[in-house]
Amino acid sequence: MKRISAMAALAAASVLSGCAKPDSVLFVTNASFGVNVEGKPASASVGYDRTEGYLAPSFPSGAAPPVIASIETGGGLLNPKVRQLYATGAAAVKASGSHKAPDGPTTLEGAPAAKRMIFFGTTTSLGMKVAVDASGTPDAFTFGYKRKEYSYIPLTKKDAKTETYVYPSVLASIDTVTLAAAPATKGSGLTSRQFFATGPAAEALAADTSAIFREITESALSAALTPEQKQKAIKTATETVEAQRNNTTAIMNAVAPGGALDTEKLKALLDAANAKGADLSSTYAAQTTAEGLRGLLHEDPHAAMLLAGALPSSQTNQD
Amino acid sequence: MSAQVVYVCDDPVKAETARQVLIRQGFPENDISADEIDIFVYDARSYSSGRTDAANSKWIVIGRK
Numbered sequence: 363m364k365r366i367s368a369m370a371a372l373a374a375a376s377v378l379s380g381c382a383k384p385d386s387v388l389f390v391t392n393a394s395f396g397v398n399v400e401g402k403p404a405s406a407s408v409g410y411d412r413t414e415g416y417l418a419p420s421f422p423s424g425a426a427p428p429v430i431a432s433i434e435t436g437g438g439l440l441n442p443k444v445r446q447l448y449a450t451g452a453a454a455v456k457a458s459g460s461h462k463a464p465d466g467p468t469t470l471e472g473a474p475a476a477k478r479m480i481f482f483g484t485t486t487s488l489g490m491k492v493a494v495d496a497s498g499t500p501d502a503f504t505f506g507y508k509r510k511e512y513s514y515i516p517l518t519k520k521d522a523k524t525e526t527y528v529y530p531s532v533l534a535s536i537d538t539v540t541l542a543a544a545p546a547t548k549g550s551g552l553t554s555r556q557f558f559a560t561g562p563a564a565e566a567l568a569a570d571t572s573a574i575f576r577e578i579t580e581s582a583l584s585a586a587l588t589p590e591q592k593q594k595a596i597k598t599a600t601e602t603v604e605a606q607r608n609n610t611t612a613i614m615n616a617v618a619p620g621g622a623l624d625t626e627k628l629k630a631l632l633d634a635a636n637a638k639g640a641d642l643s644s645t646y647a648a649q650t651t652a653e654g655l656r657g658l659l660h661e662d663p664h665a666a667m668l669l670a671g672a673l674p675s676s677q678t679n680q681d
Numbered sequence: 682m683s684a685q686v687v688y689v690c691d692d693p694v695k696a697e698t699a700r701q702v703l704i705r706q707g708f709p710e711n712d713i714s715a716d717e718i719d720i721f722v723y724d725a726r727s728y729s730s731g732r733t734d735a736a737n738s739k740w741i742v743i744g745r746k
Contacts, residue, residue, distance in 0.1 A: 583700065583715045583740075586693040595694050599701030660706060661686045 388417040389429045391558070414558040415483040416532075426480055426531065428561035481514040482532045484558060533564035606663040609670035613659060616673055618652040625650065635672035642668065688742040693717075696740035703744035712745045 391414045418427045513532055584592065617627040632647055642665055649655040659666040686708070688699035696715050703713050717740050 583693055583696055587697055591694045592697060595697035596701050598698045599705060602698070602702050603705040663702065 388415070389431075390415045391431045412486045413483070414485075416481070416558075416560055418480050418560070420480050426561035426564075428559070428563040430559040430563040479514075480532075480560070482560060483513075531561060531564040533559045602663050606659070606666050609663075609666040610656065610659045612673055613666065613669050614652060614656060618655070621652055623650065623652040623655060628655065631669055631672055635668050638668075638672055640665075640668040640672070686744045690740040690742060693740060696742050699740075699742040703742070706744070708744035708746050713742065715740055715742045 391412070414431055416429055418429075420426065587595070613631070617624055617631055628649065629647060632642055635642055646655070646658060646665070646669075649658065659669070686703060686706075688696075688702075690696040690699055700713055700715055704710055717738065
C-alpha cells in the first residue's frame, strides 16, 4: 500500500508541476524487504518492494540535478543484510565514484525552465518462495518479478540556429540473484542490487554499471563450467594464441620481408589459401601495409592458421 | 572502440576458450561479453536477412577495444 501511496503522490506532484515554481527537486525512495522462514512445512519466502521517484526542473544546458539512490540486499535467509544509499547534489556525484566529481555544489547553469519538469521513477516488486522436503531438497520454487521504469524528460534546445537538443541523463538498474541450494535453506536467499541516478551521477555510474553486467556475464559463463573445463579452455586458449603468434610471424616473414608489405606476395598467398578452400575475406587482399595485415591476423587466429597453412613448408617455421 | 571481434561458439567451454583468447590478445576483460542466445541477429547491413537460425542456442563472445 505504501508503494501505491508514494507513486500516487509523485504522479500528483507531476501533474501539479505545471503550475508550481520549478526551483526545487523532489526525490523519494521507499523500500521494504521481508523474510519469512517456517519449519513445518519447511519453507521460506522473501518479499521485496521498492519505489524510486524524482521530479526536478530541466535547465537550458540540458543538465539535470544529480541524485543517486541504491539498495543492496544479501546474506542468507536467516541473516539478511541490507545496504542503502541516498544522496543528492555533489554528494550524489561523489557517491557514484566519479573521479571528476566536484568538491563543492554542482552548478546548474541558467534559469530552471518553467513548466519543463523531468519525471523519472521505478517500481519493483520481487517475491521468492522455496519449499523443501524432509531430506532438505527444494521441491517447490517460485519466483516473481515485476518492474516498471518510466521517465518524462523534456528535450532541451541547445542551439536555436542548428536545432540541437540535449537529452538529460538518467539511469536505473536492477540486478537480482536468487540462491536456492540444497540442503535445507542454508544457501538460499535473494541478492539484489539496484541503482537509481540522474544527471552527472547517472553518467558516472553508467560506466561502472556496464562493468557490473560484464562481471555477471563472466560469472554466468564460469558457473556453467567445471574447474576442469575451465582449465581446458585456458590451456586451449594459450595454445591458440601461441600458434597464432608463430603463424603471424611466418606469414609476415613471407609477405613482408624487411618490414614492407609486398602486395604481390600477399595476393599469391591468399590465392594459395583460397585454393585450399580458405575463402578468406577480401579485406585481406585490400591491405597495403604490414601493420594493417598484422592487425587483422592478430584478431583472427583462424585466418592466420589458414594463411600459414598455405605457405611453402620451408617458410612455416621461420622467425 | 576501434576493434570488435565476434566468436560464435557451440558450447560454454568453447566460449570460455574464445574469452581467454581475447584476453591474451589484449582485449580488456571487462569489455568482453559472452552470452548464450536464442536467435542470432546479424548486422543487417552485411547480411540480406539480418537474421539466422543457424546460431540458435550458441554462445556469442564479443571483444571490444
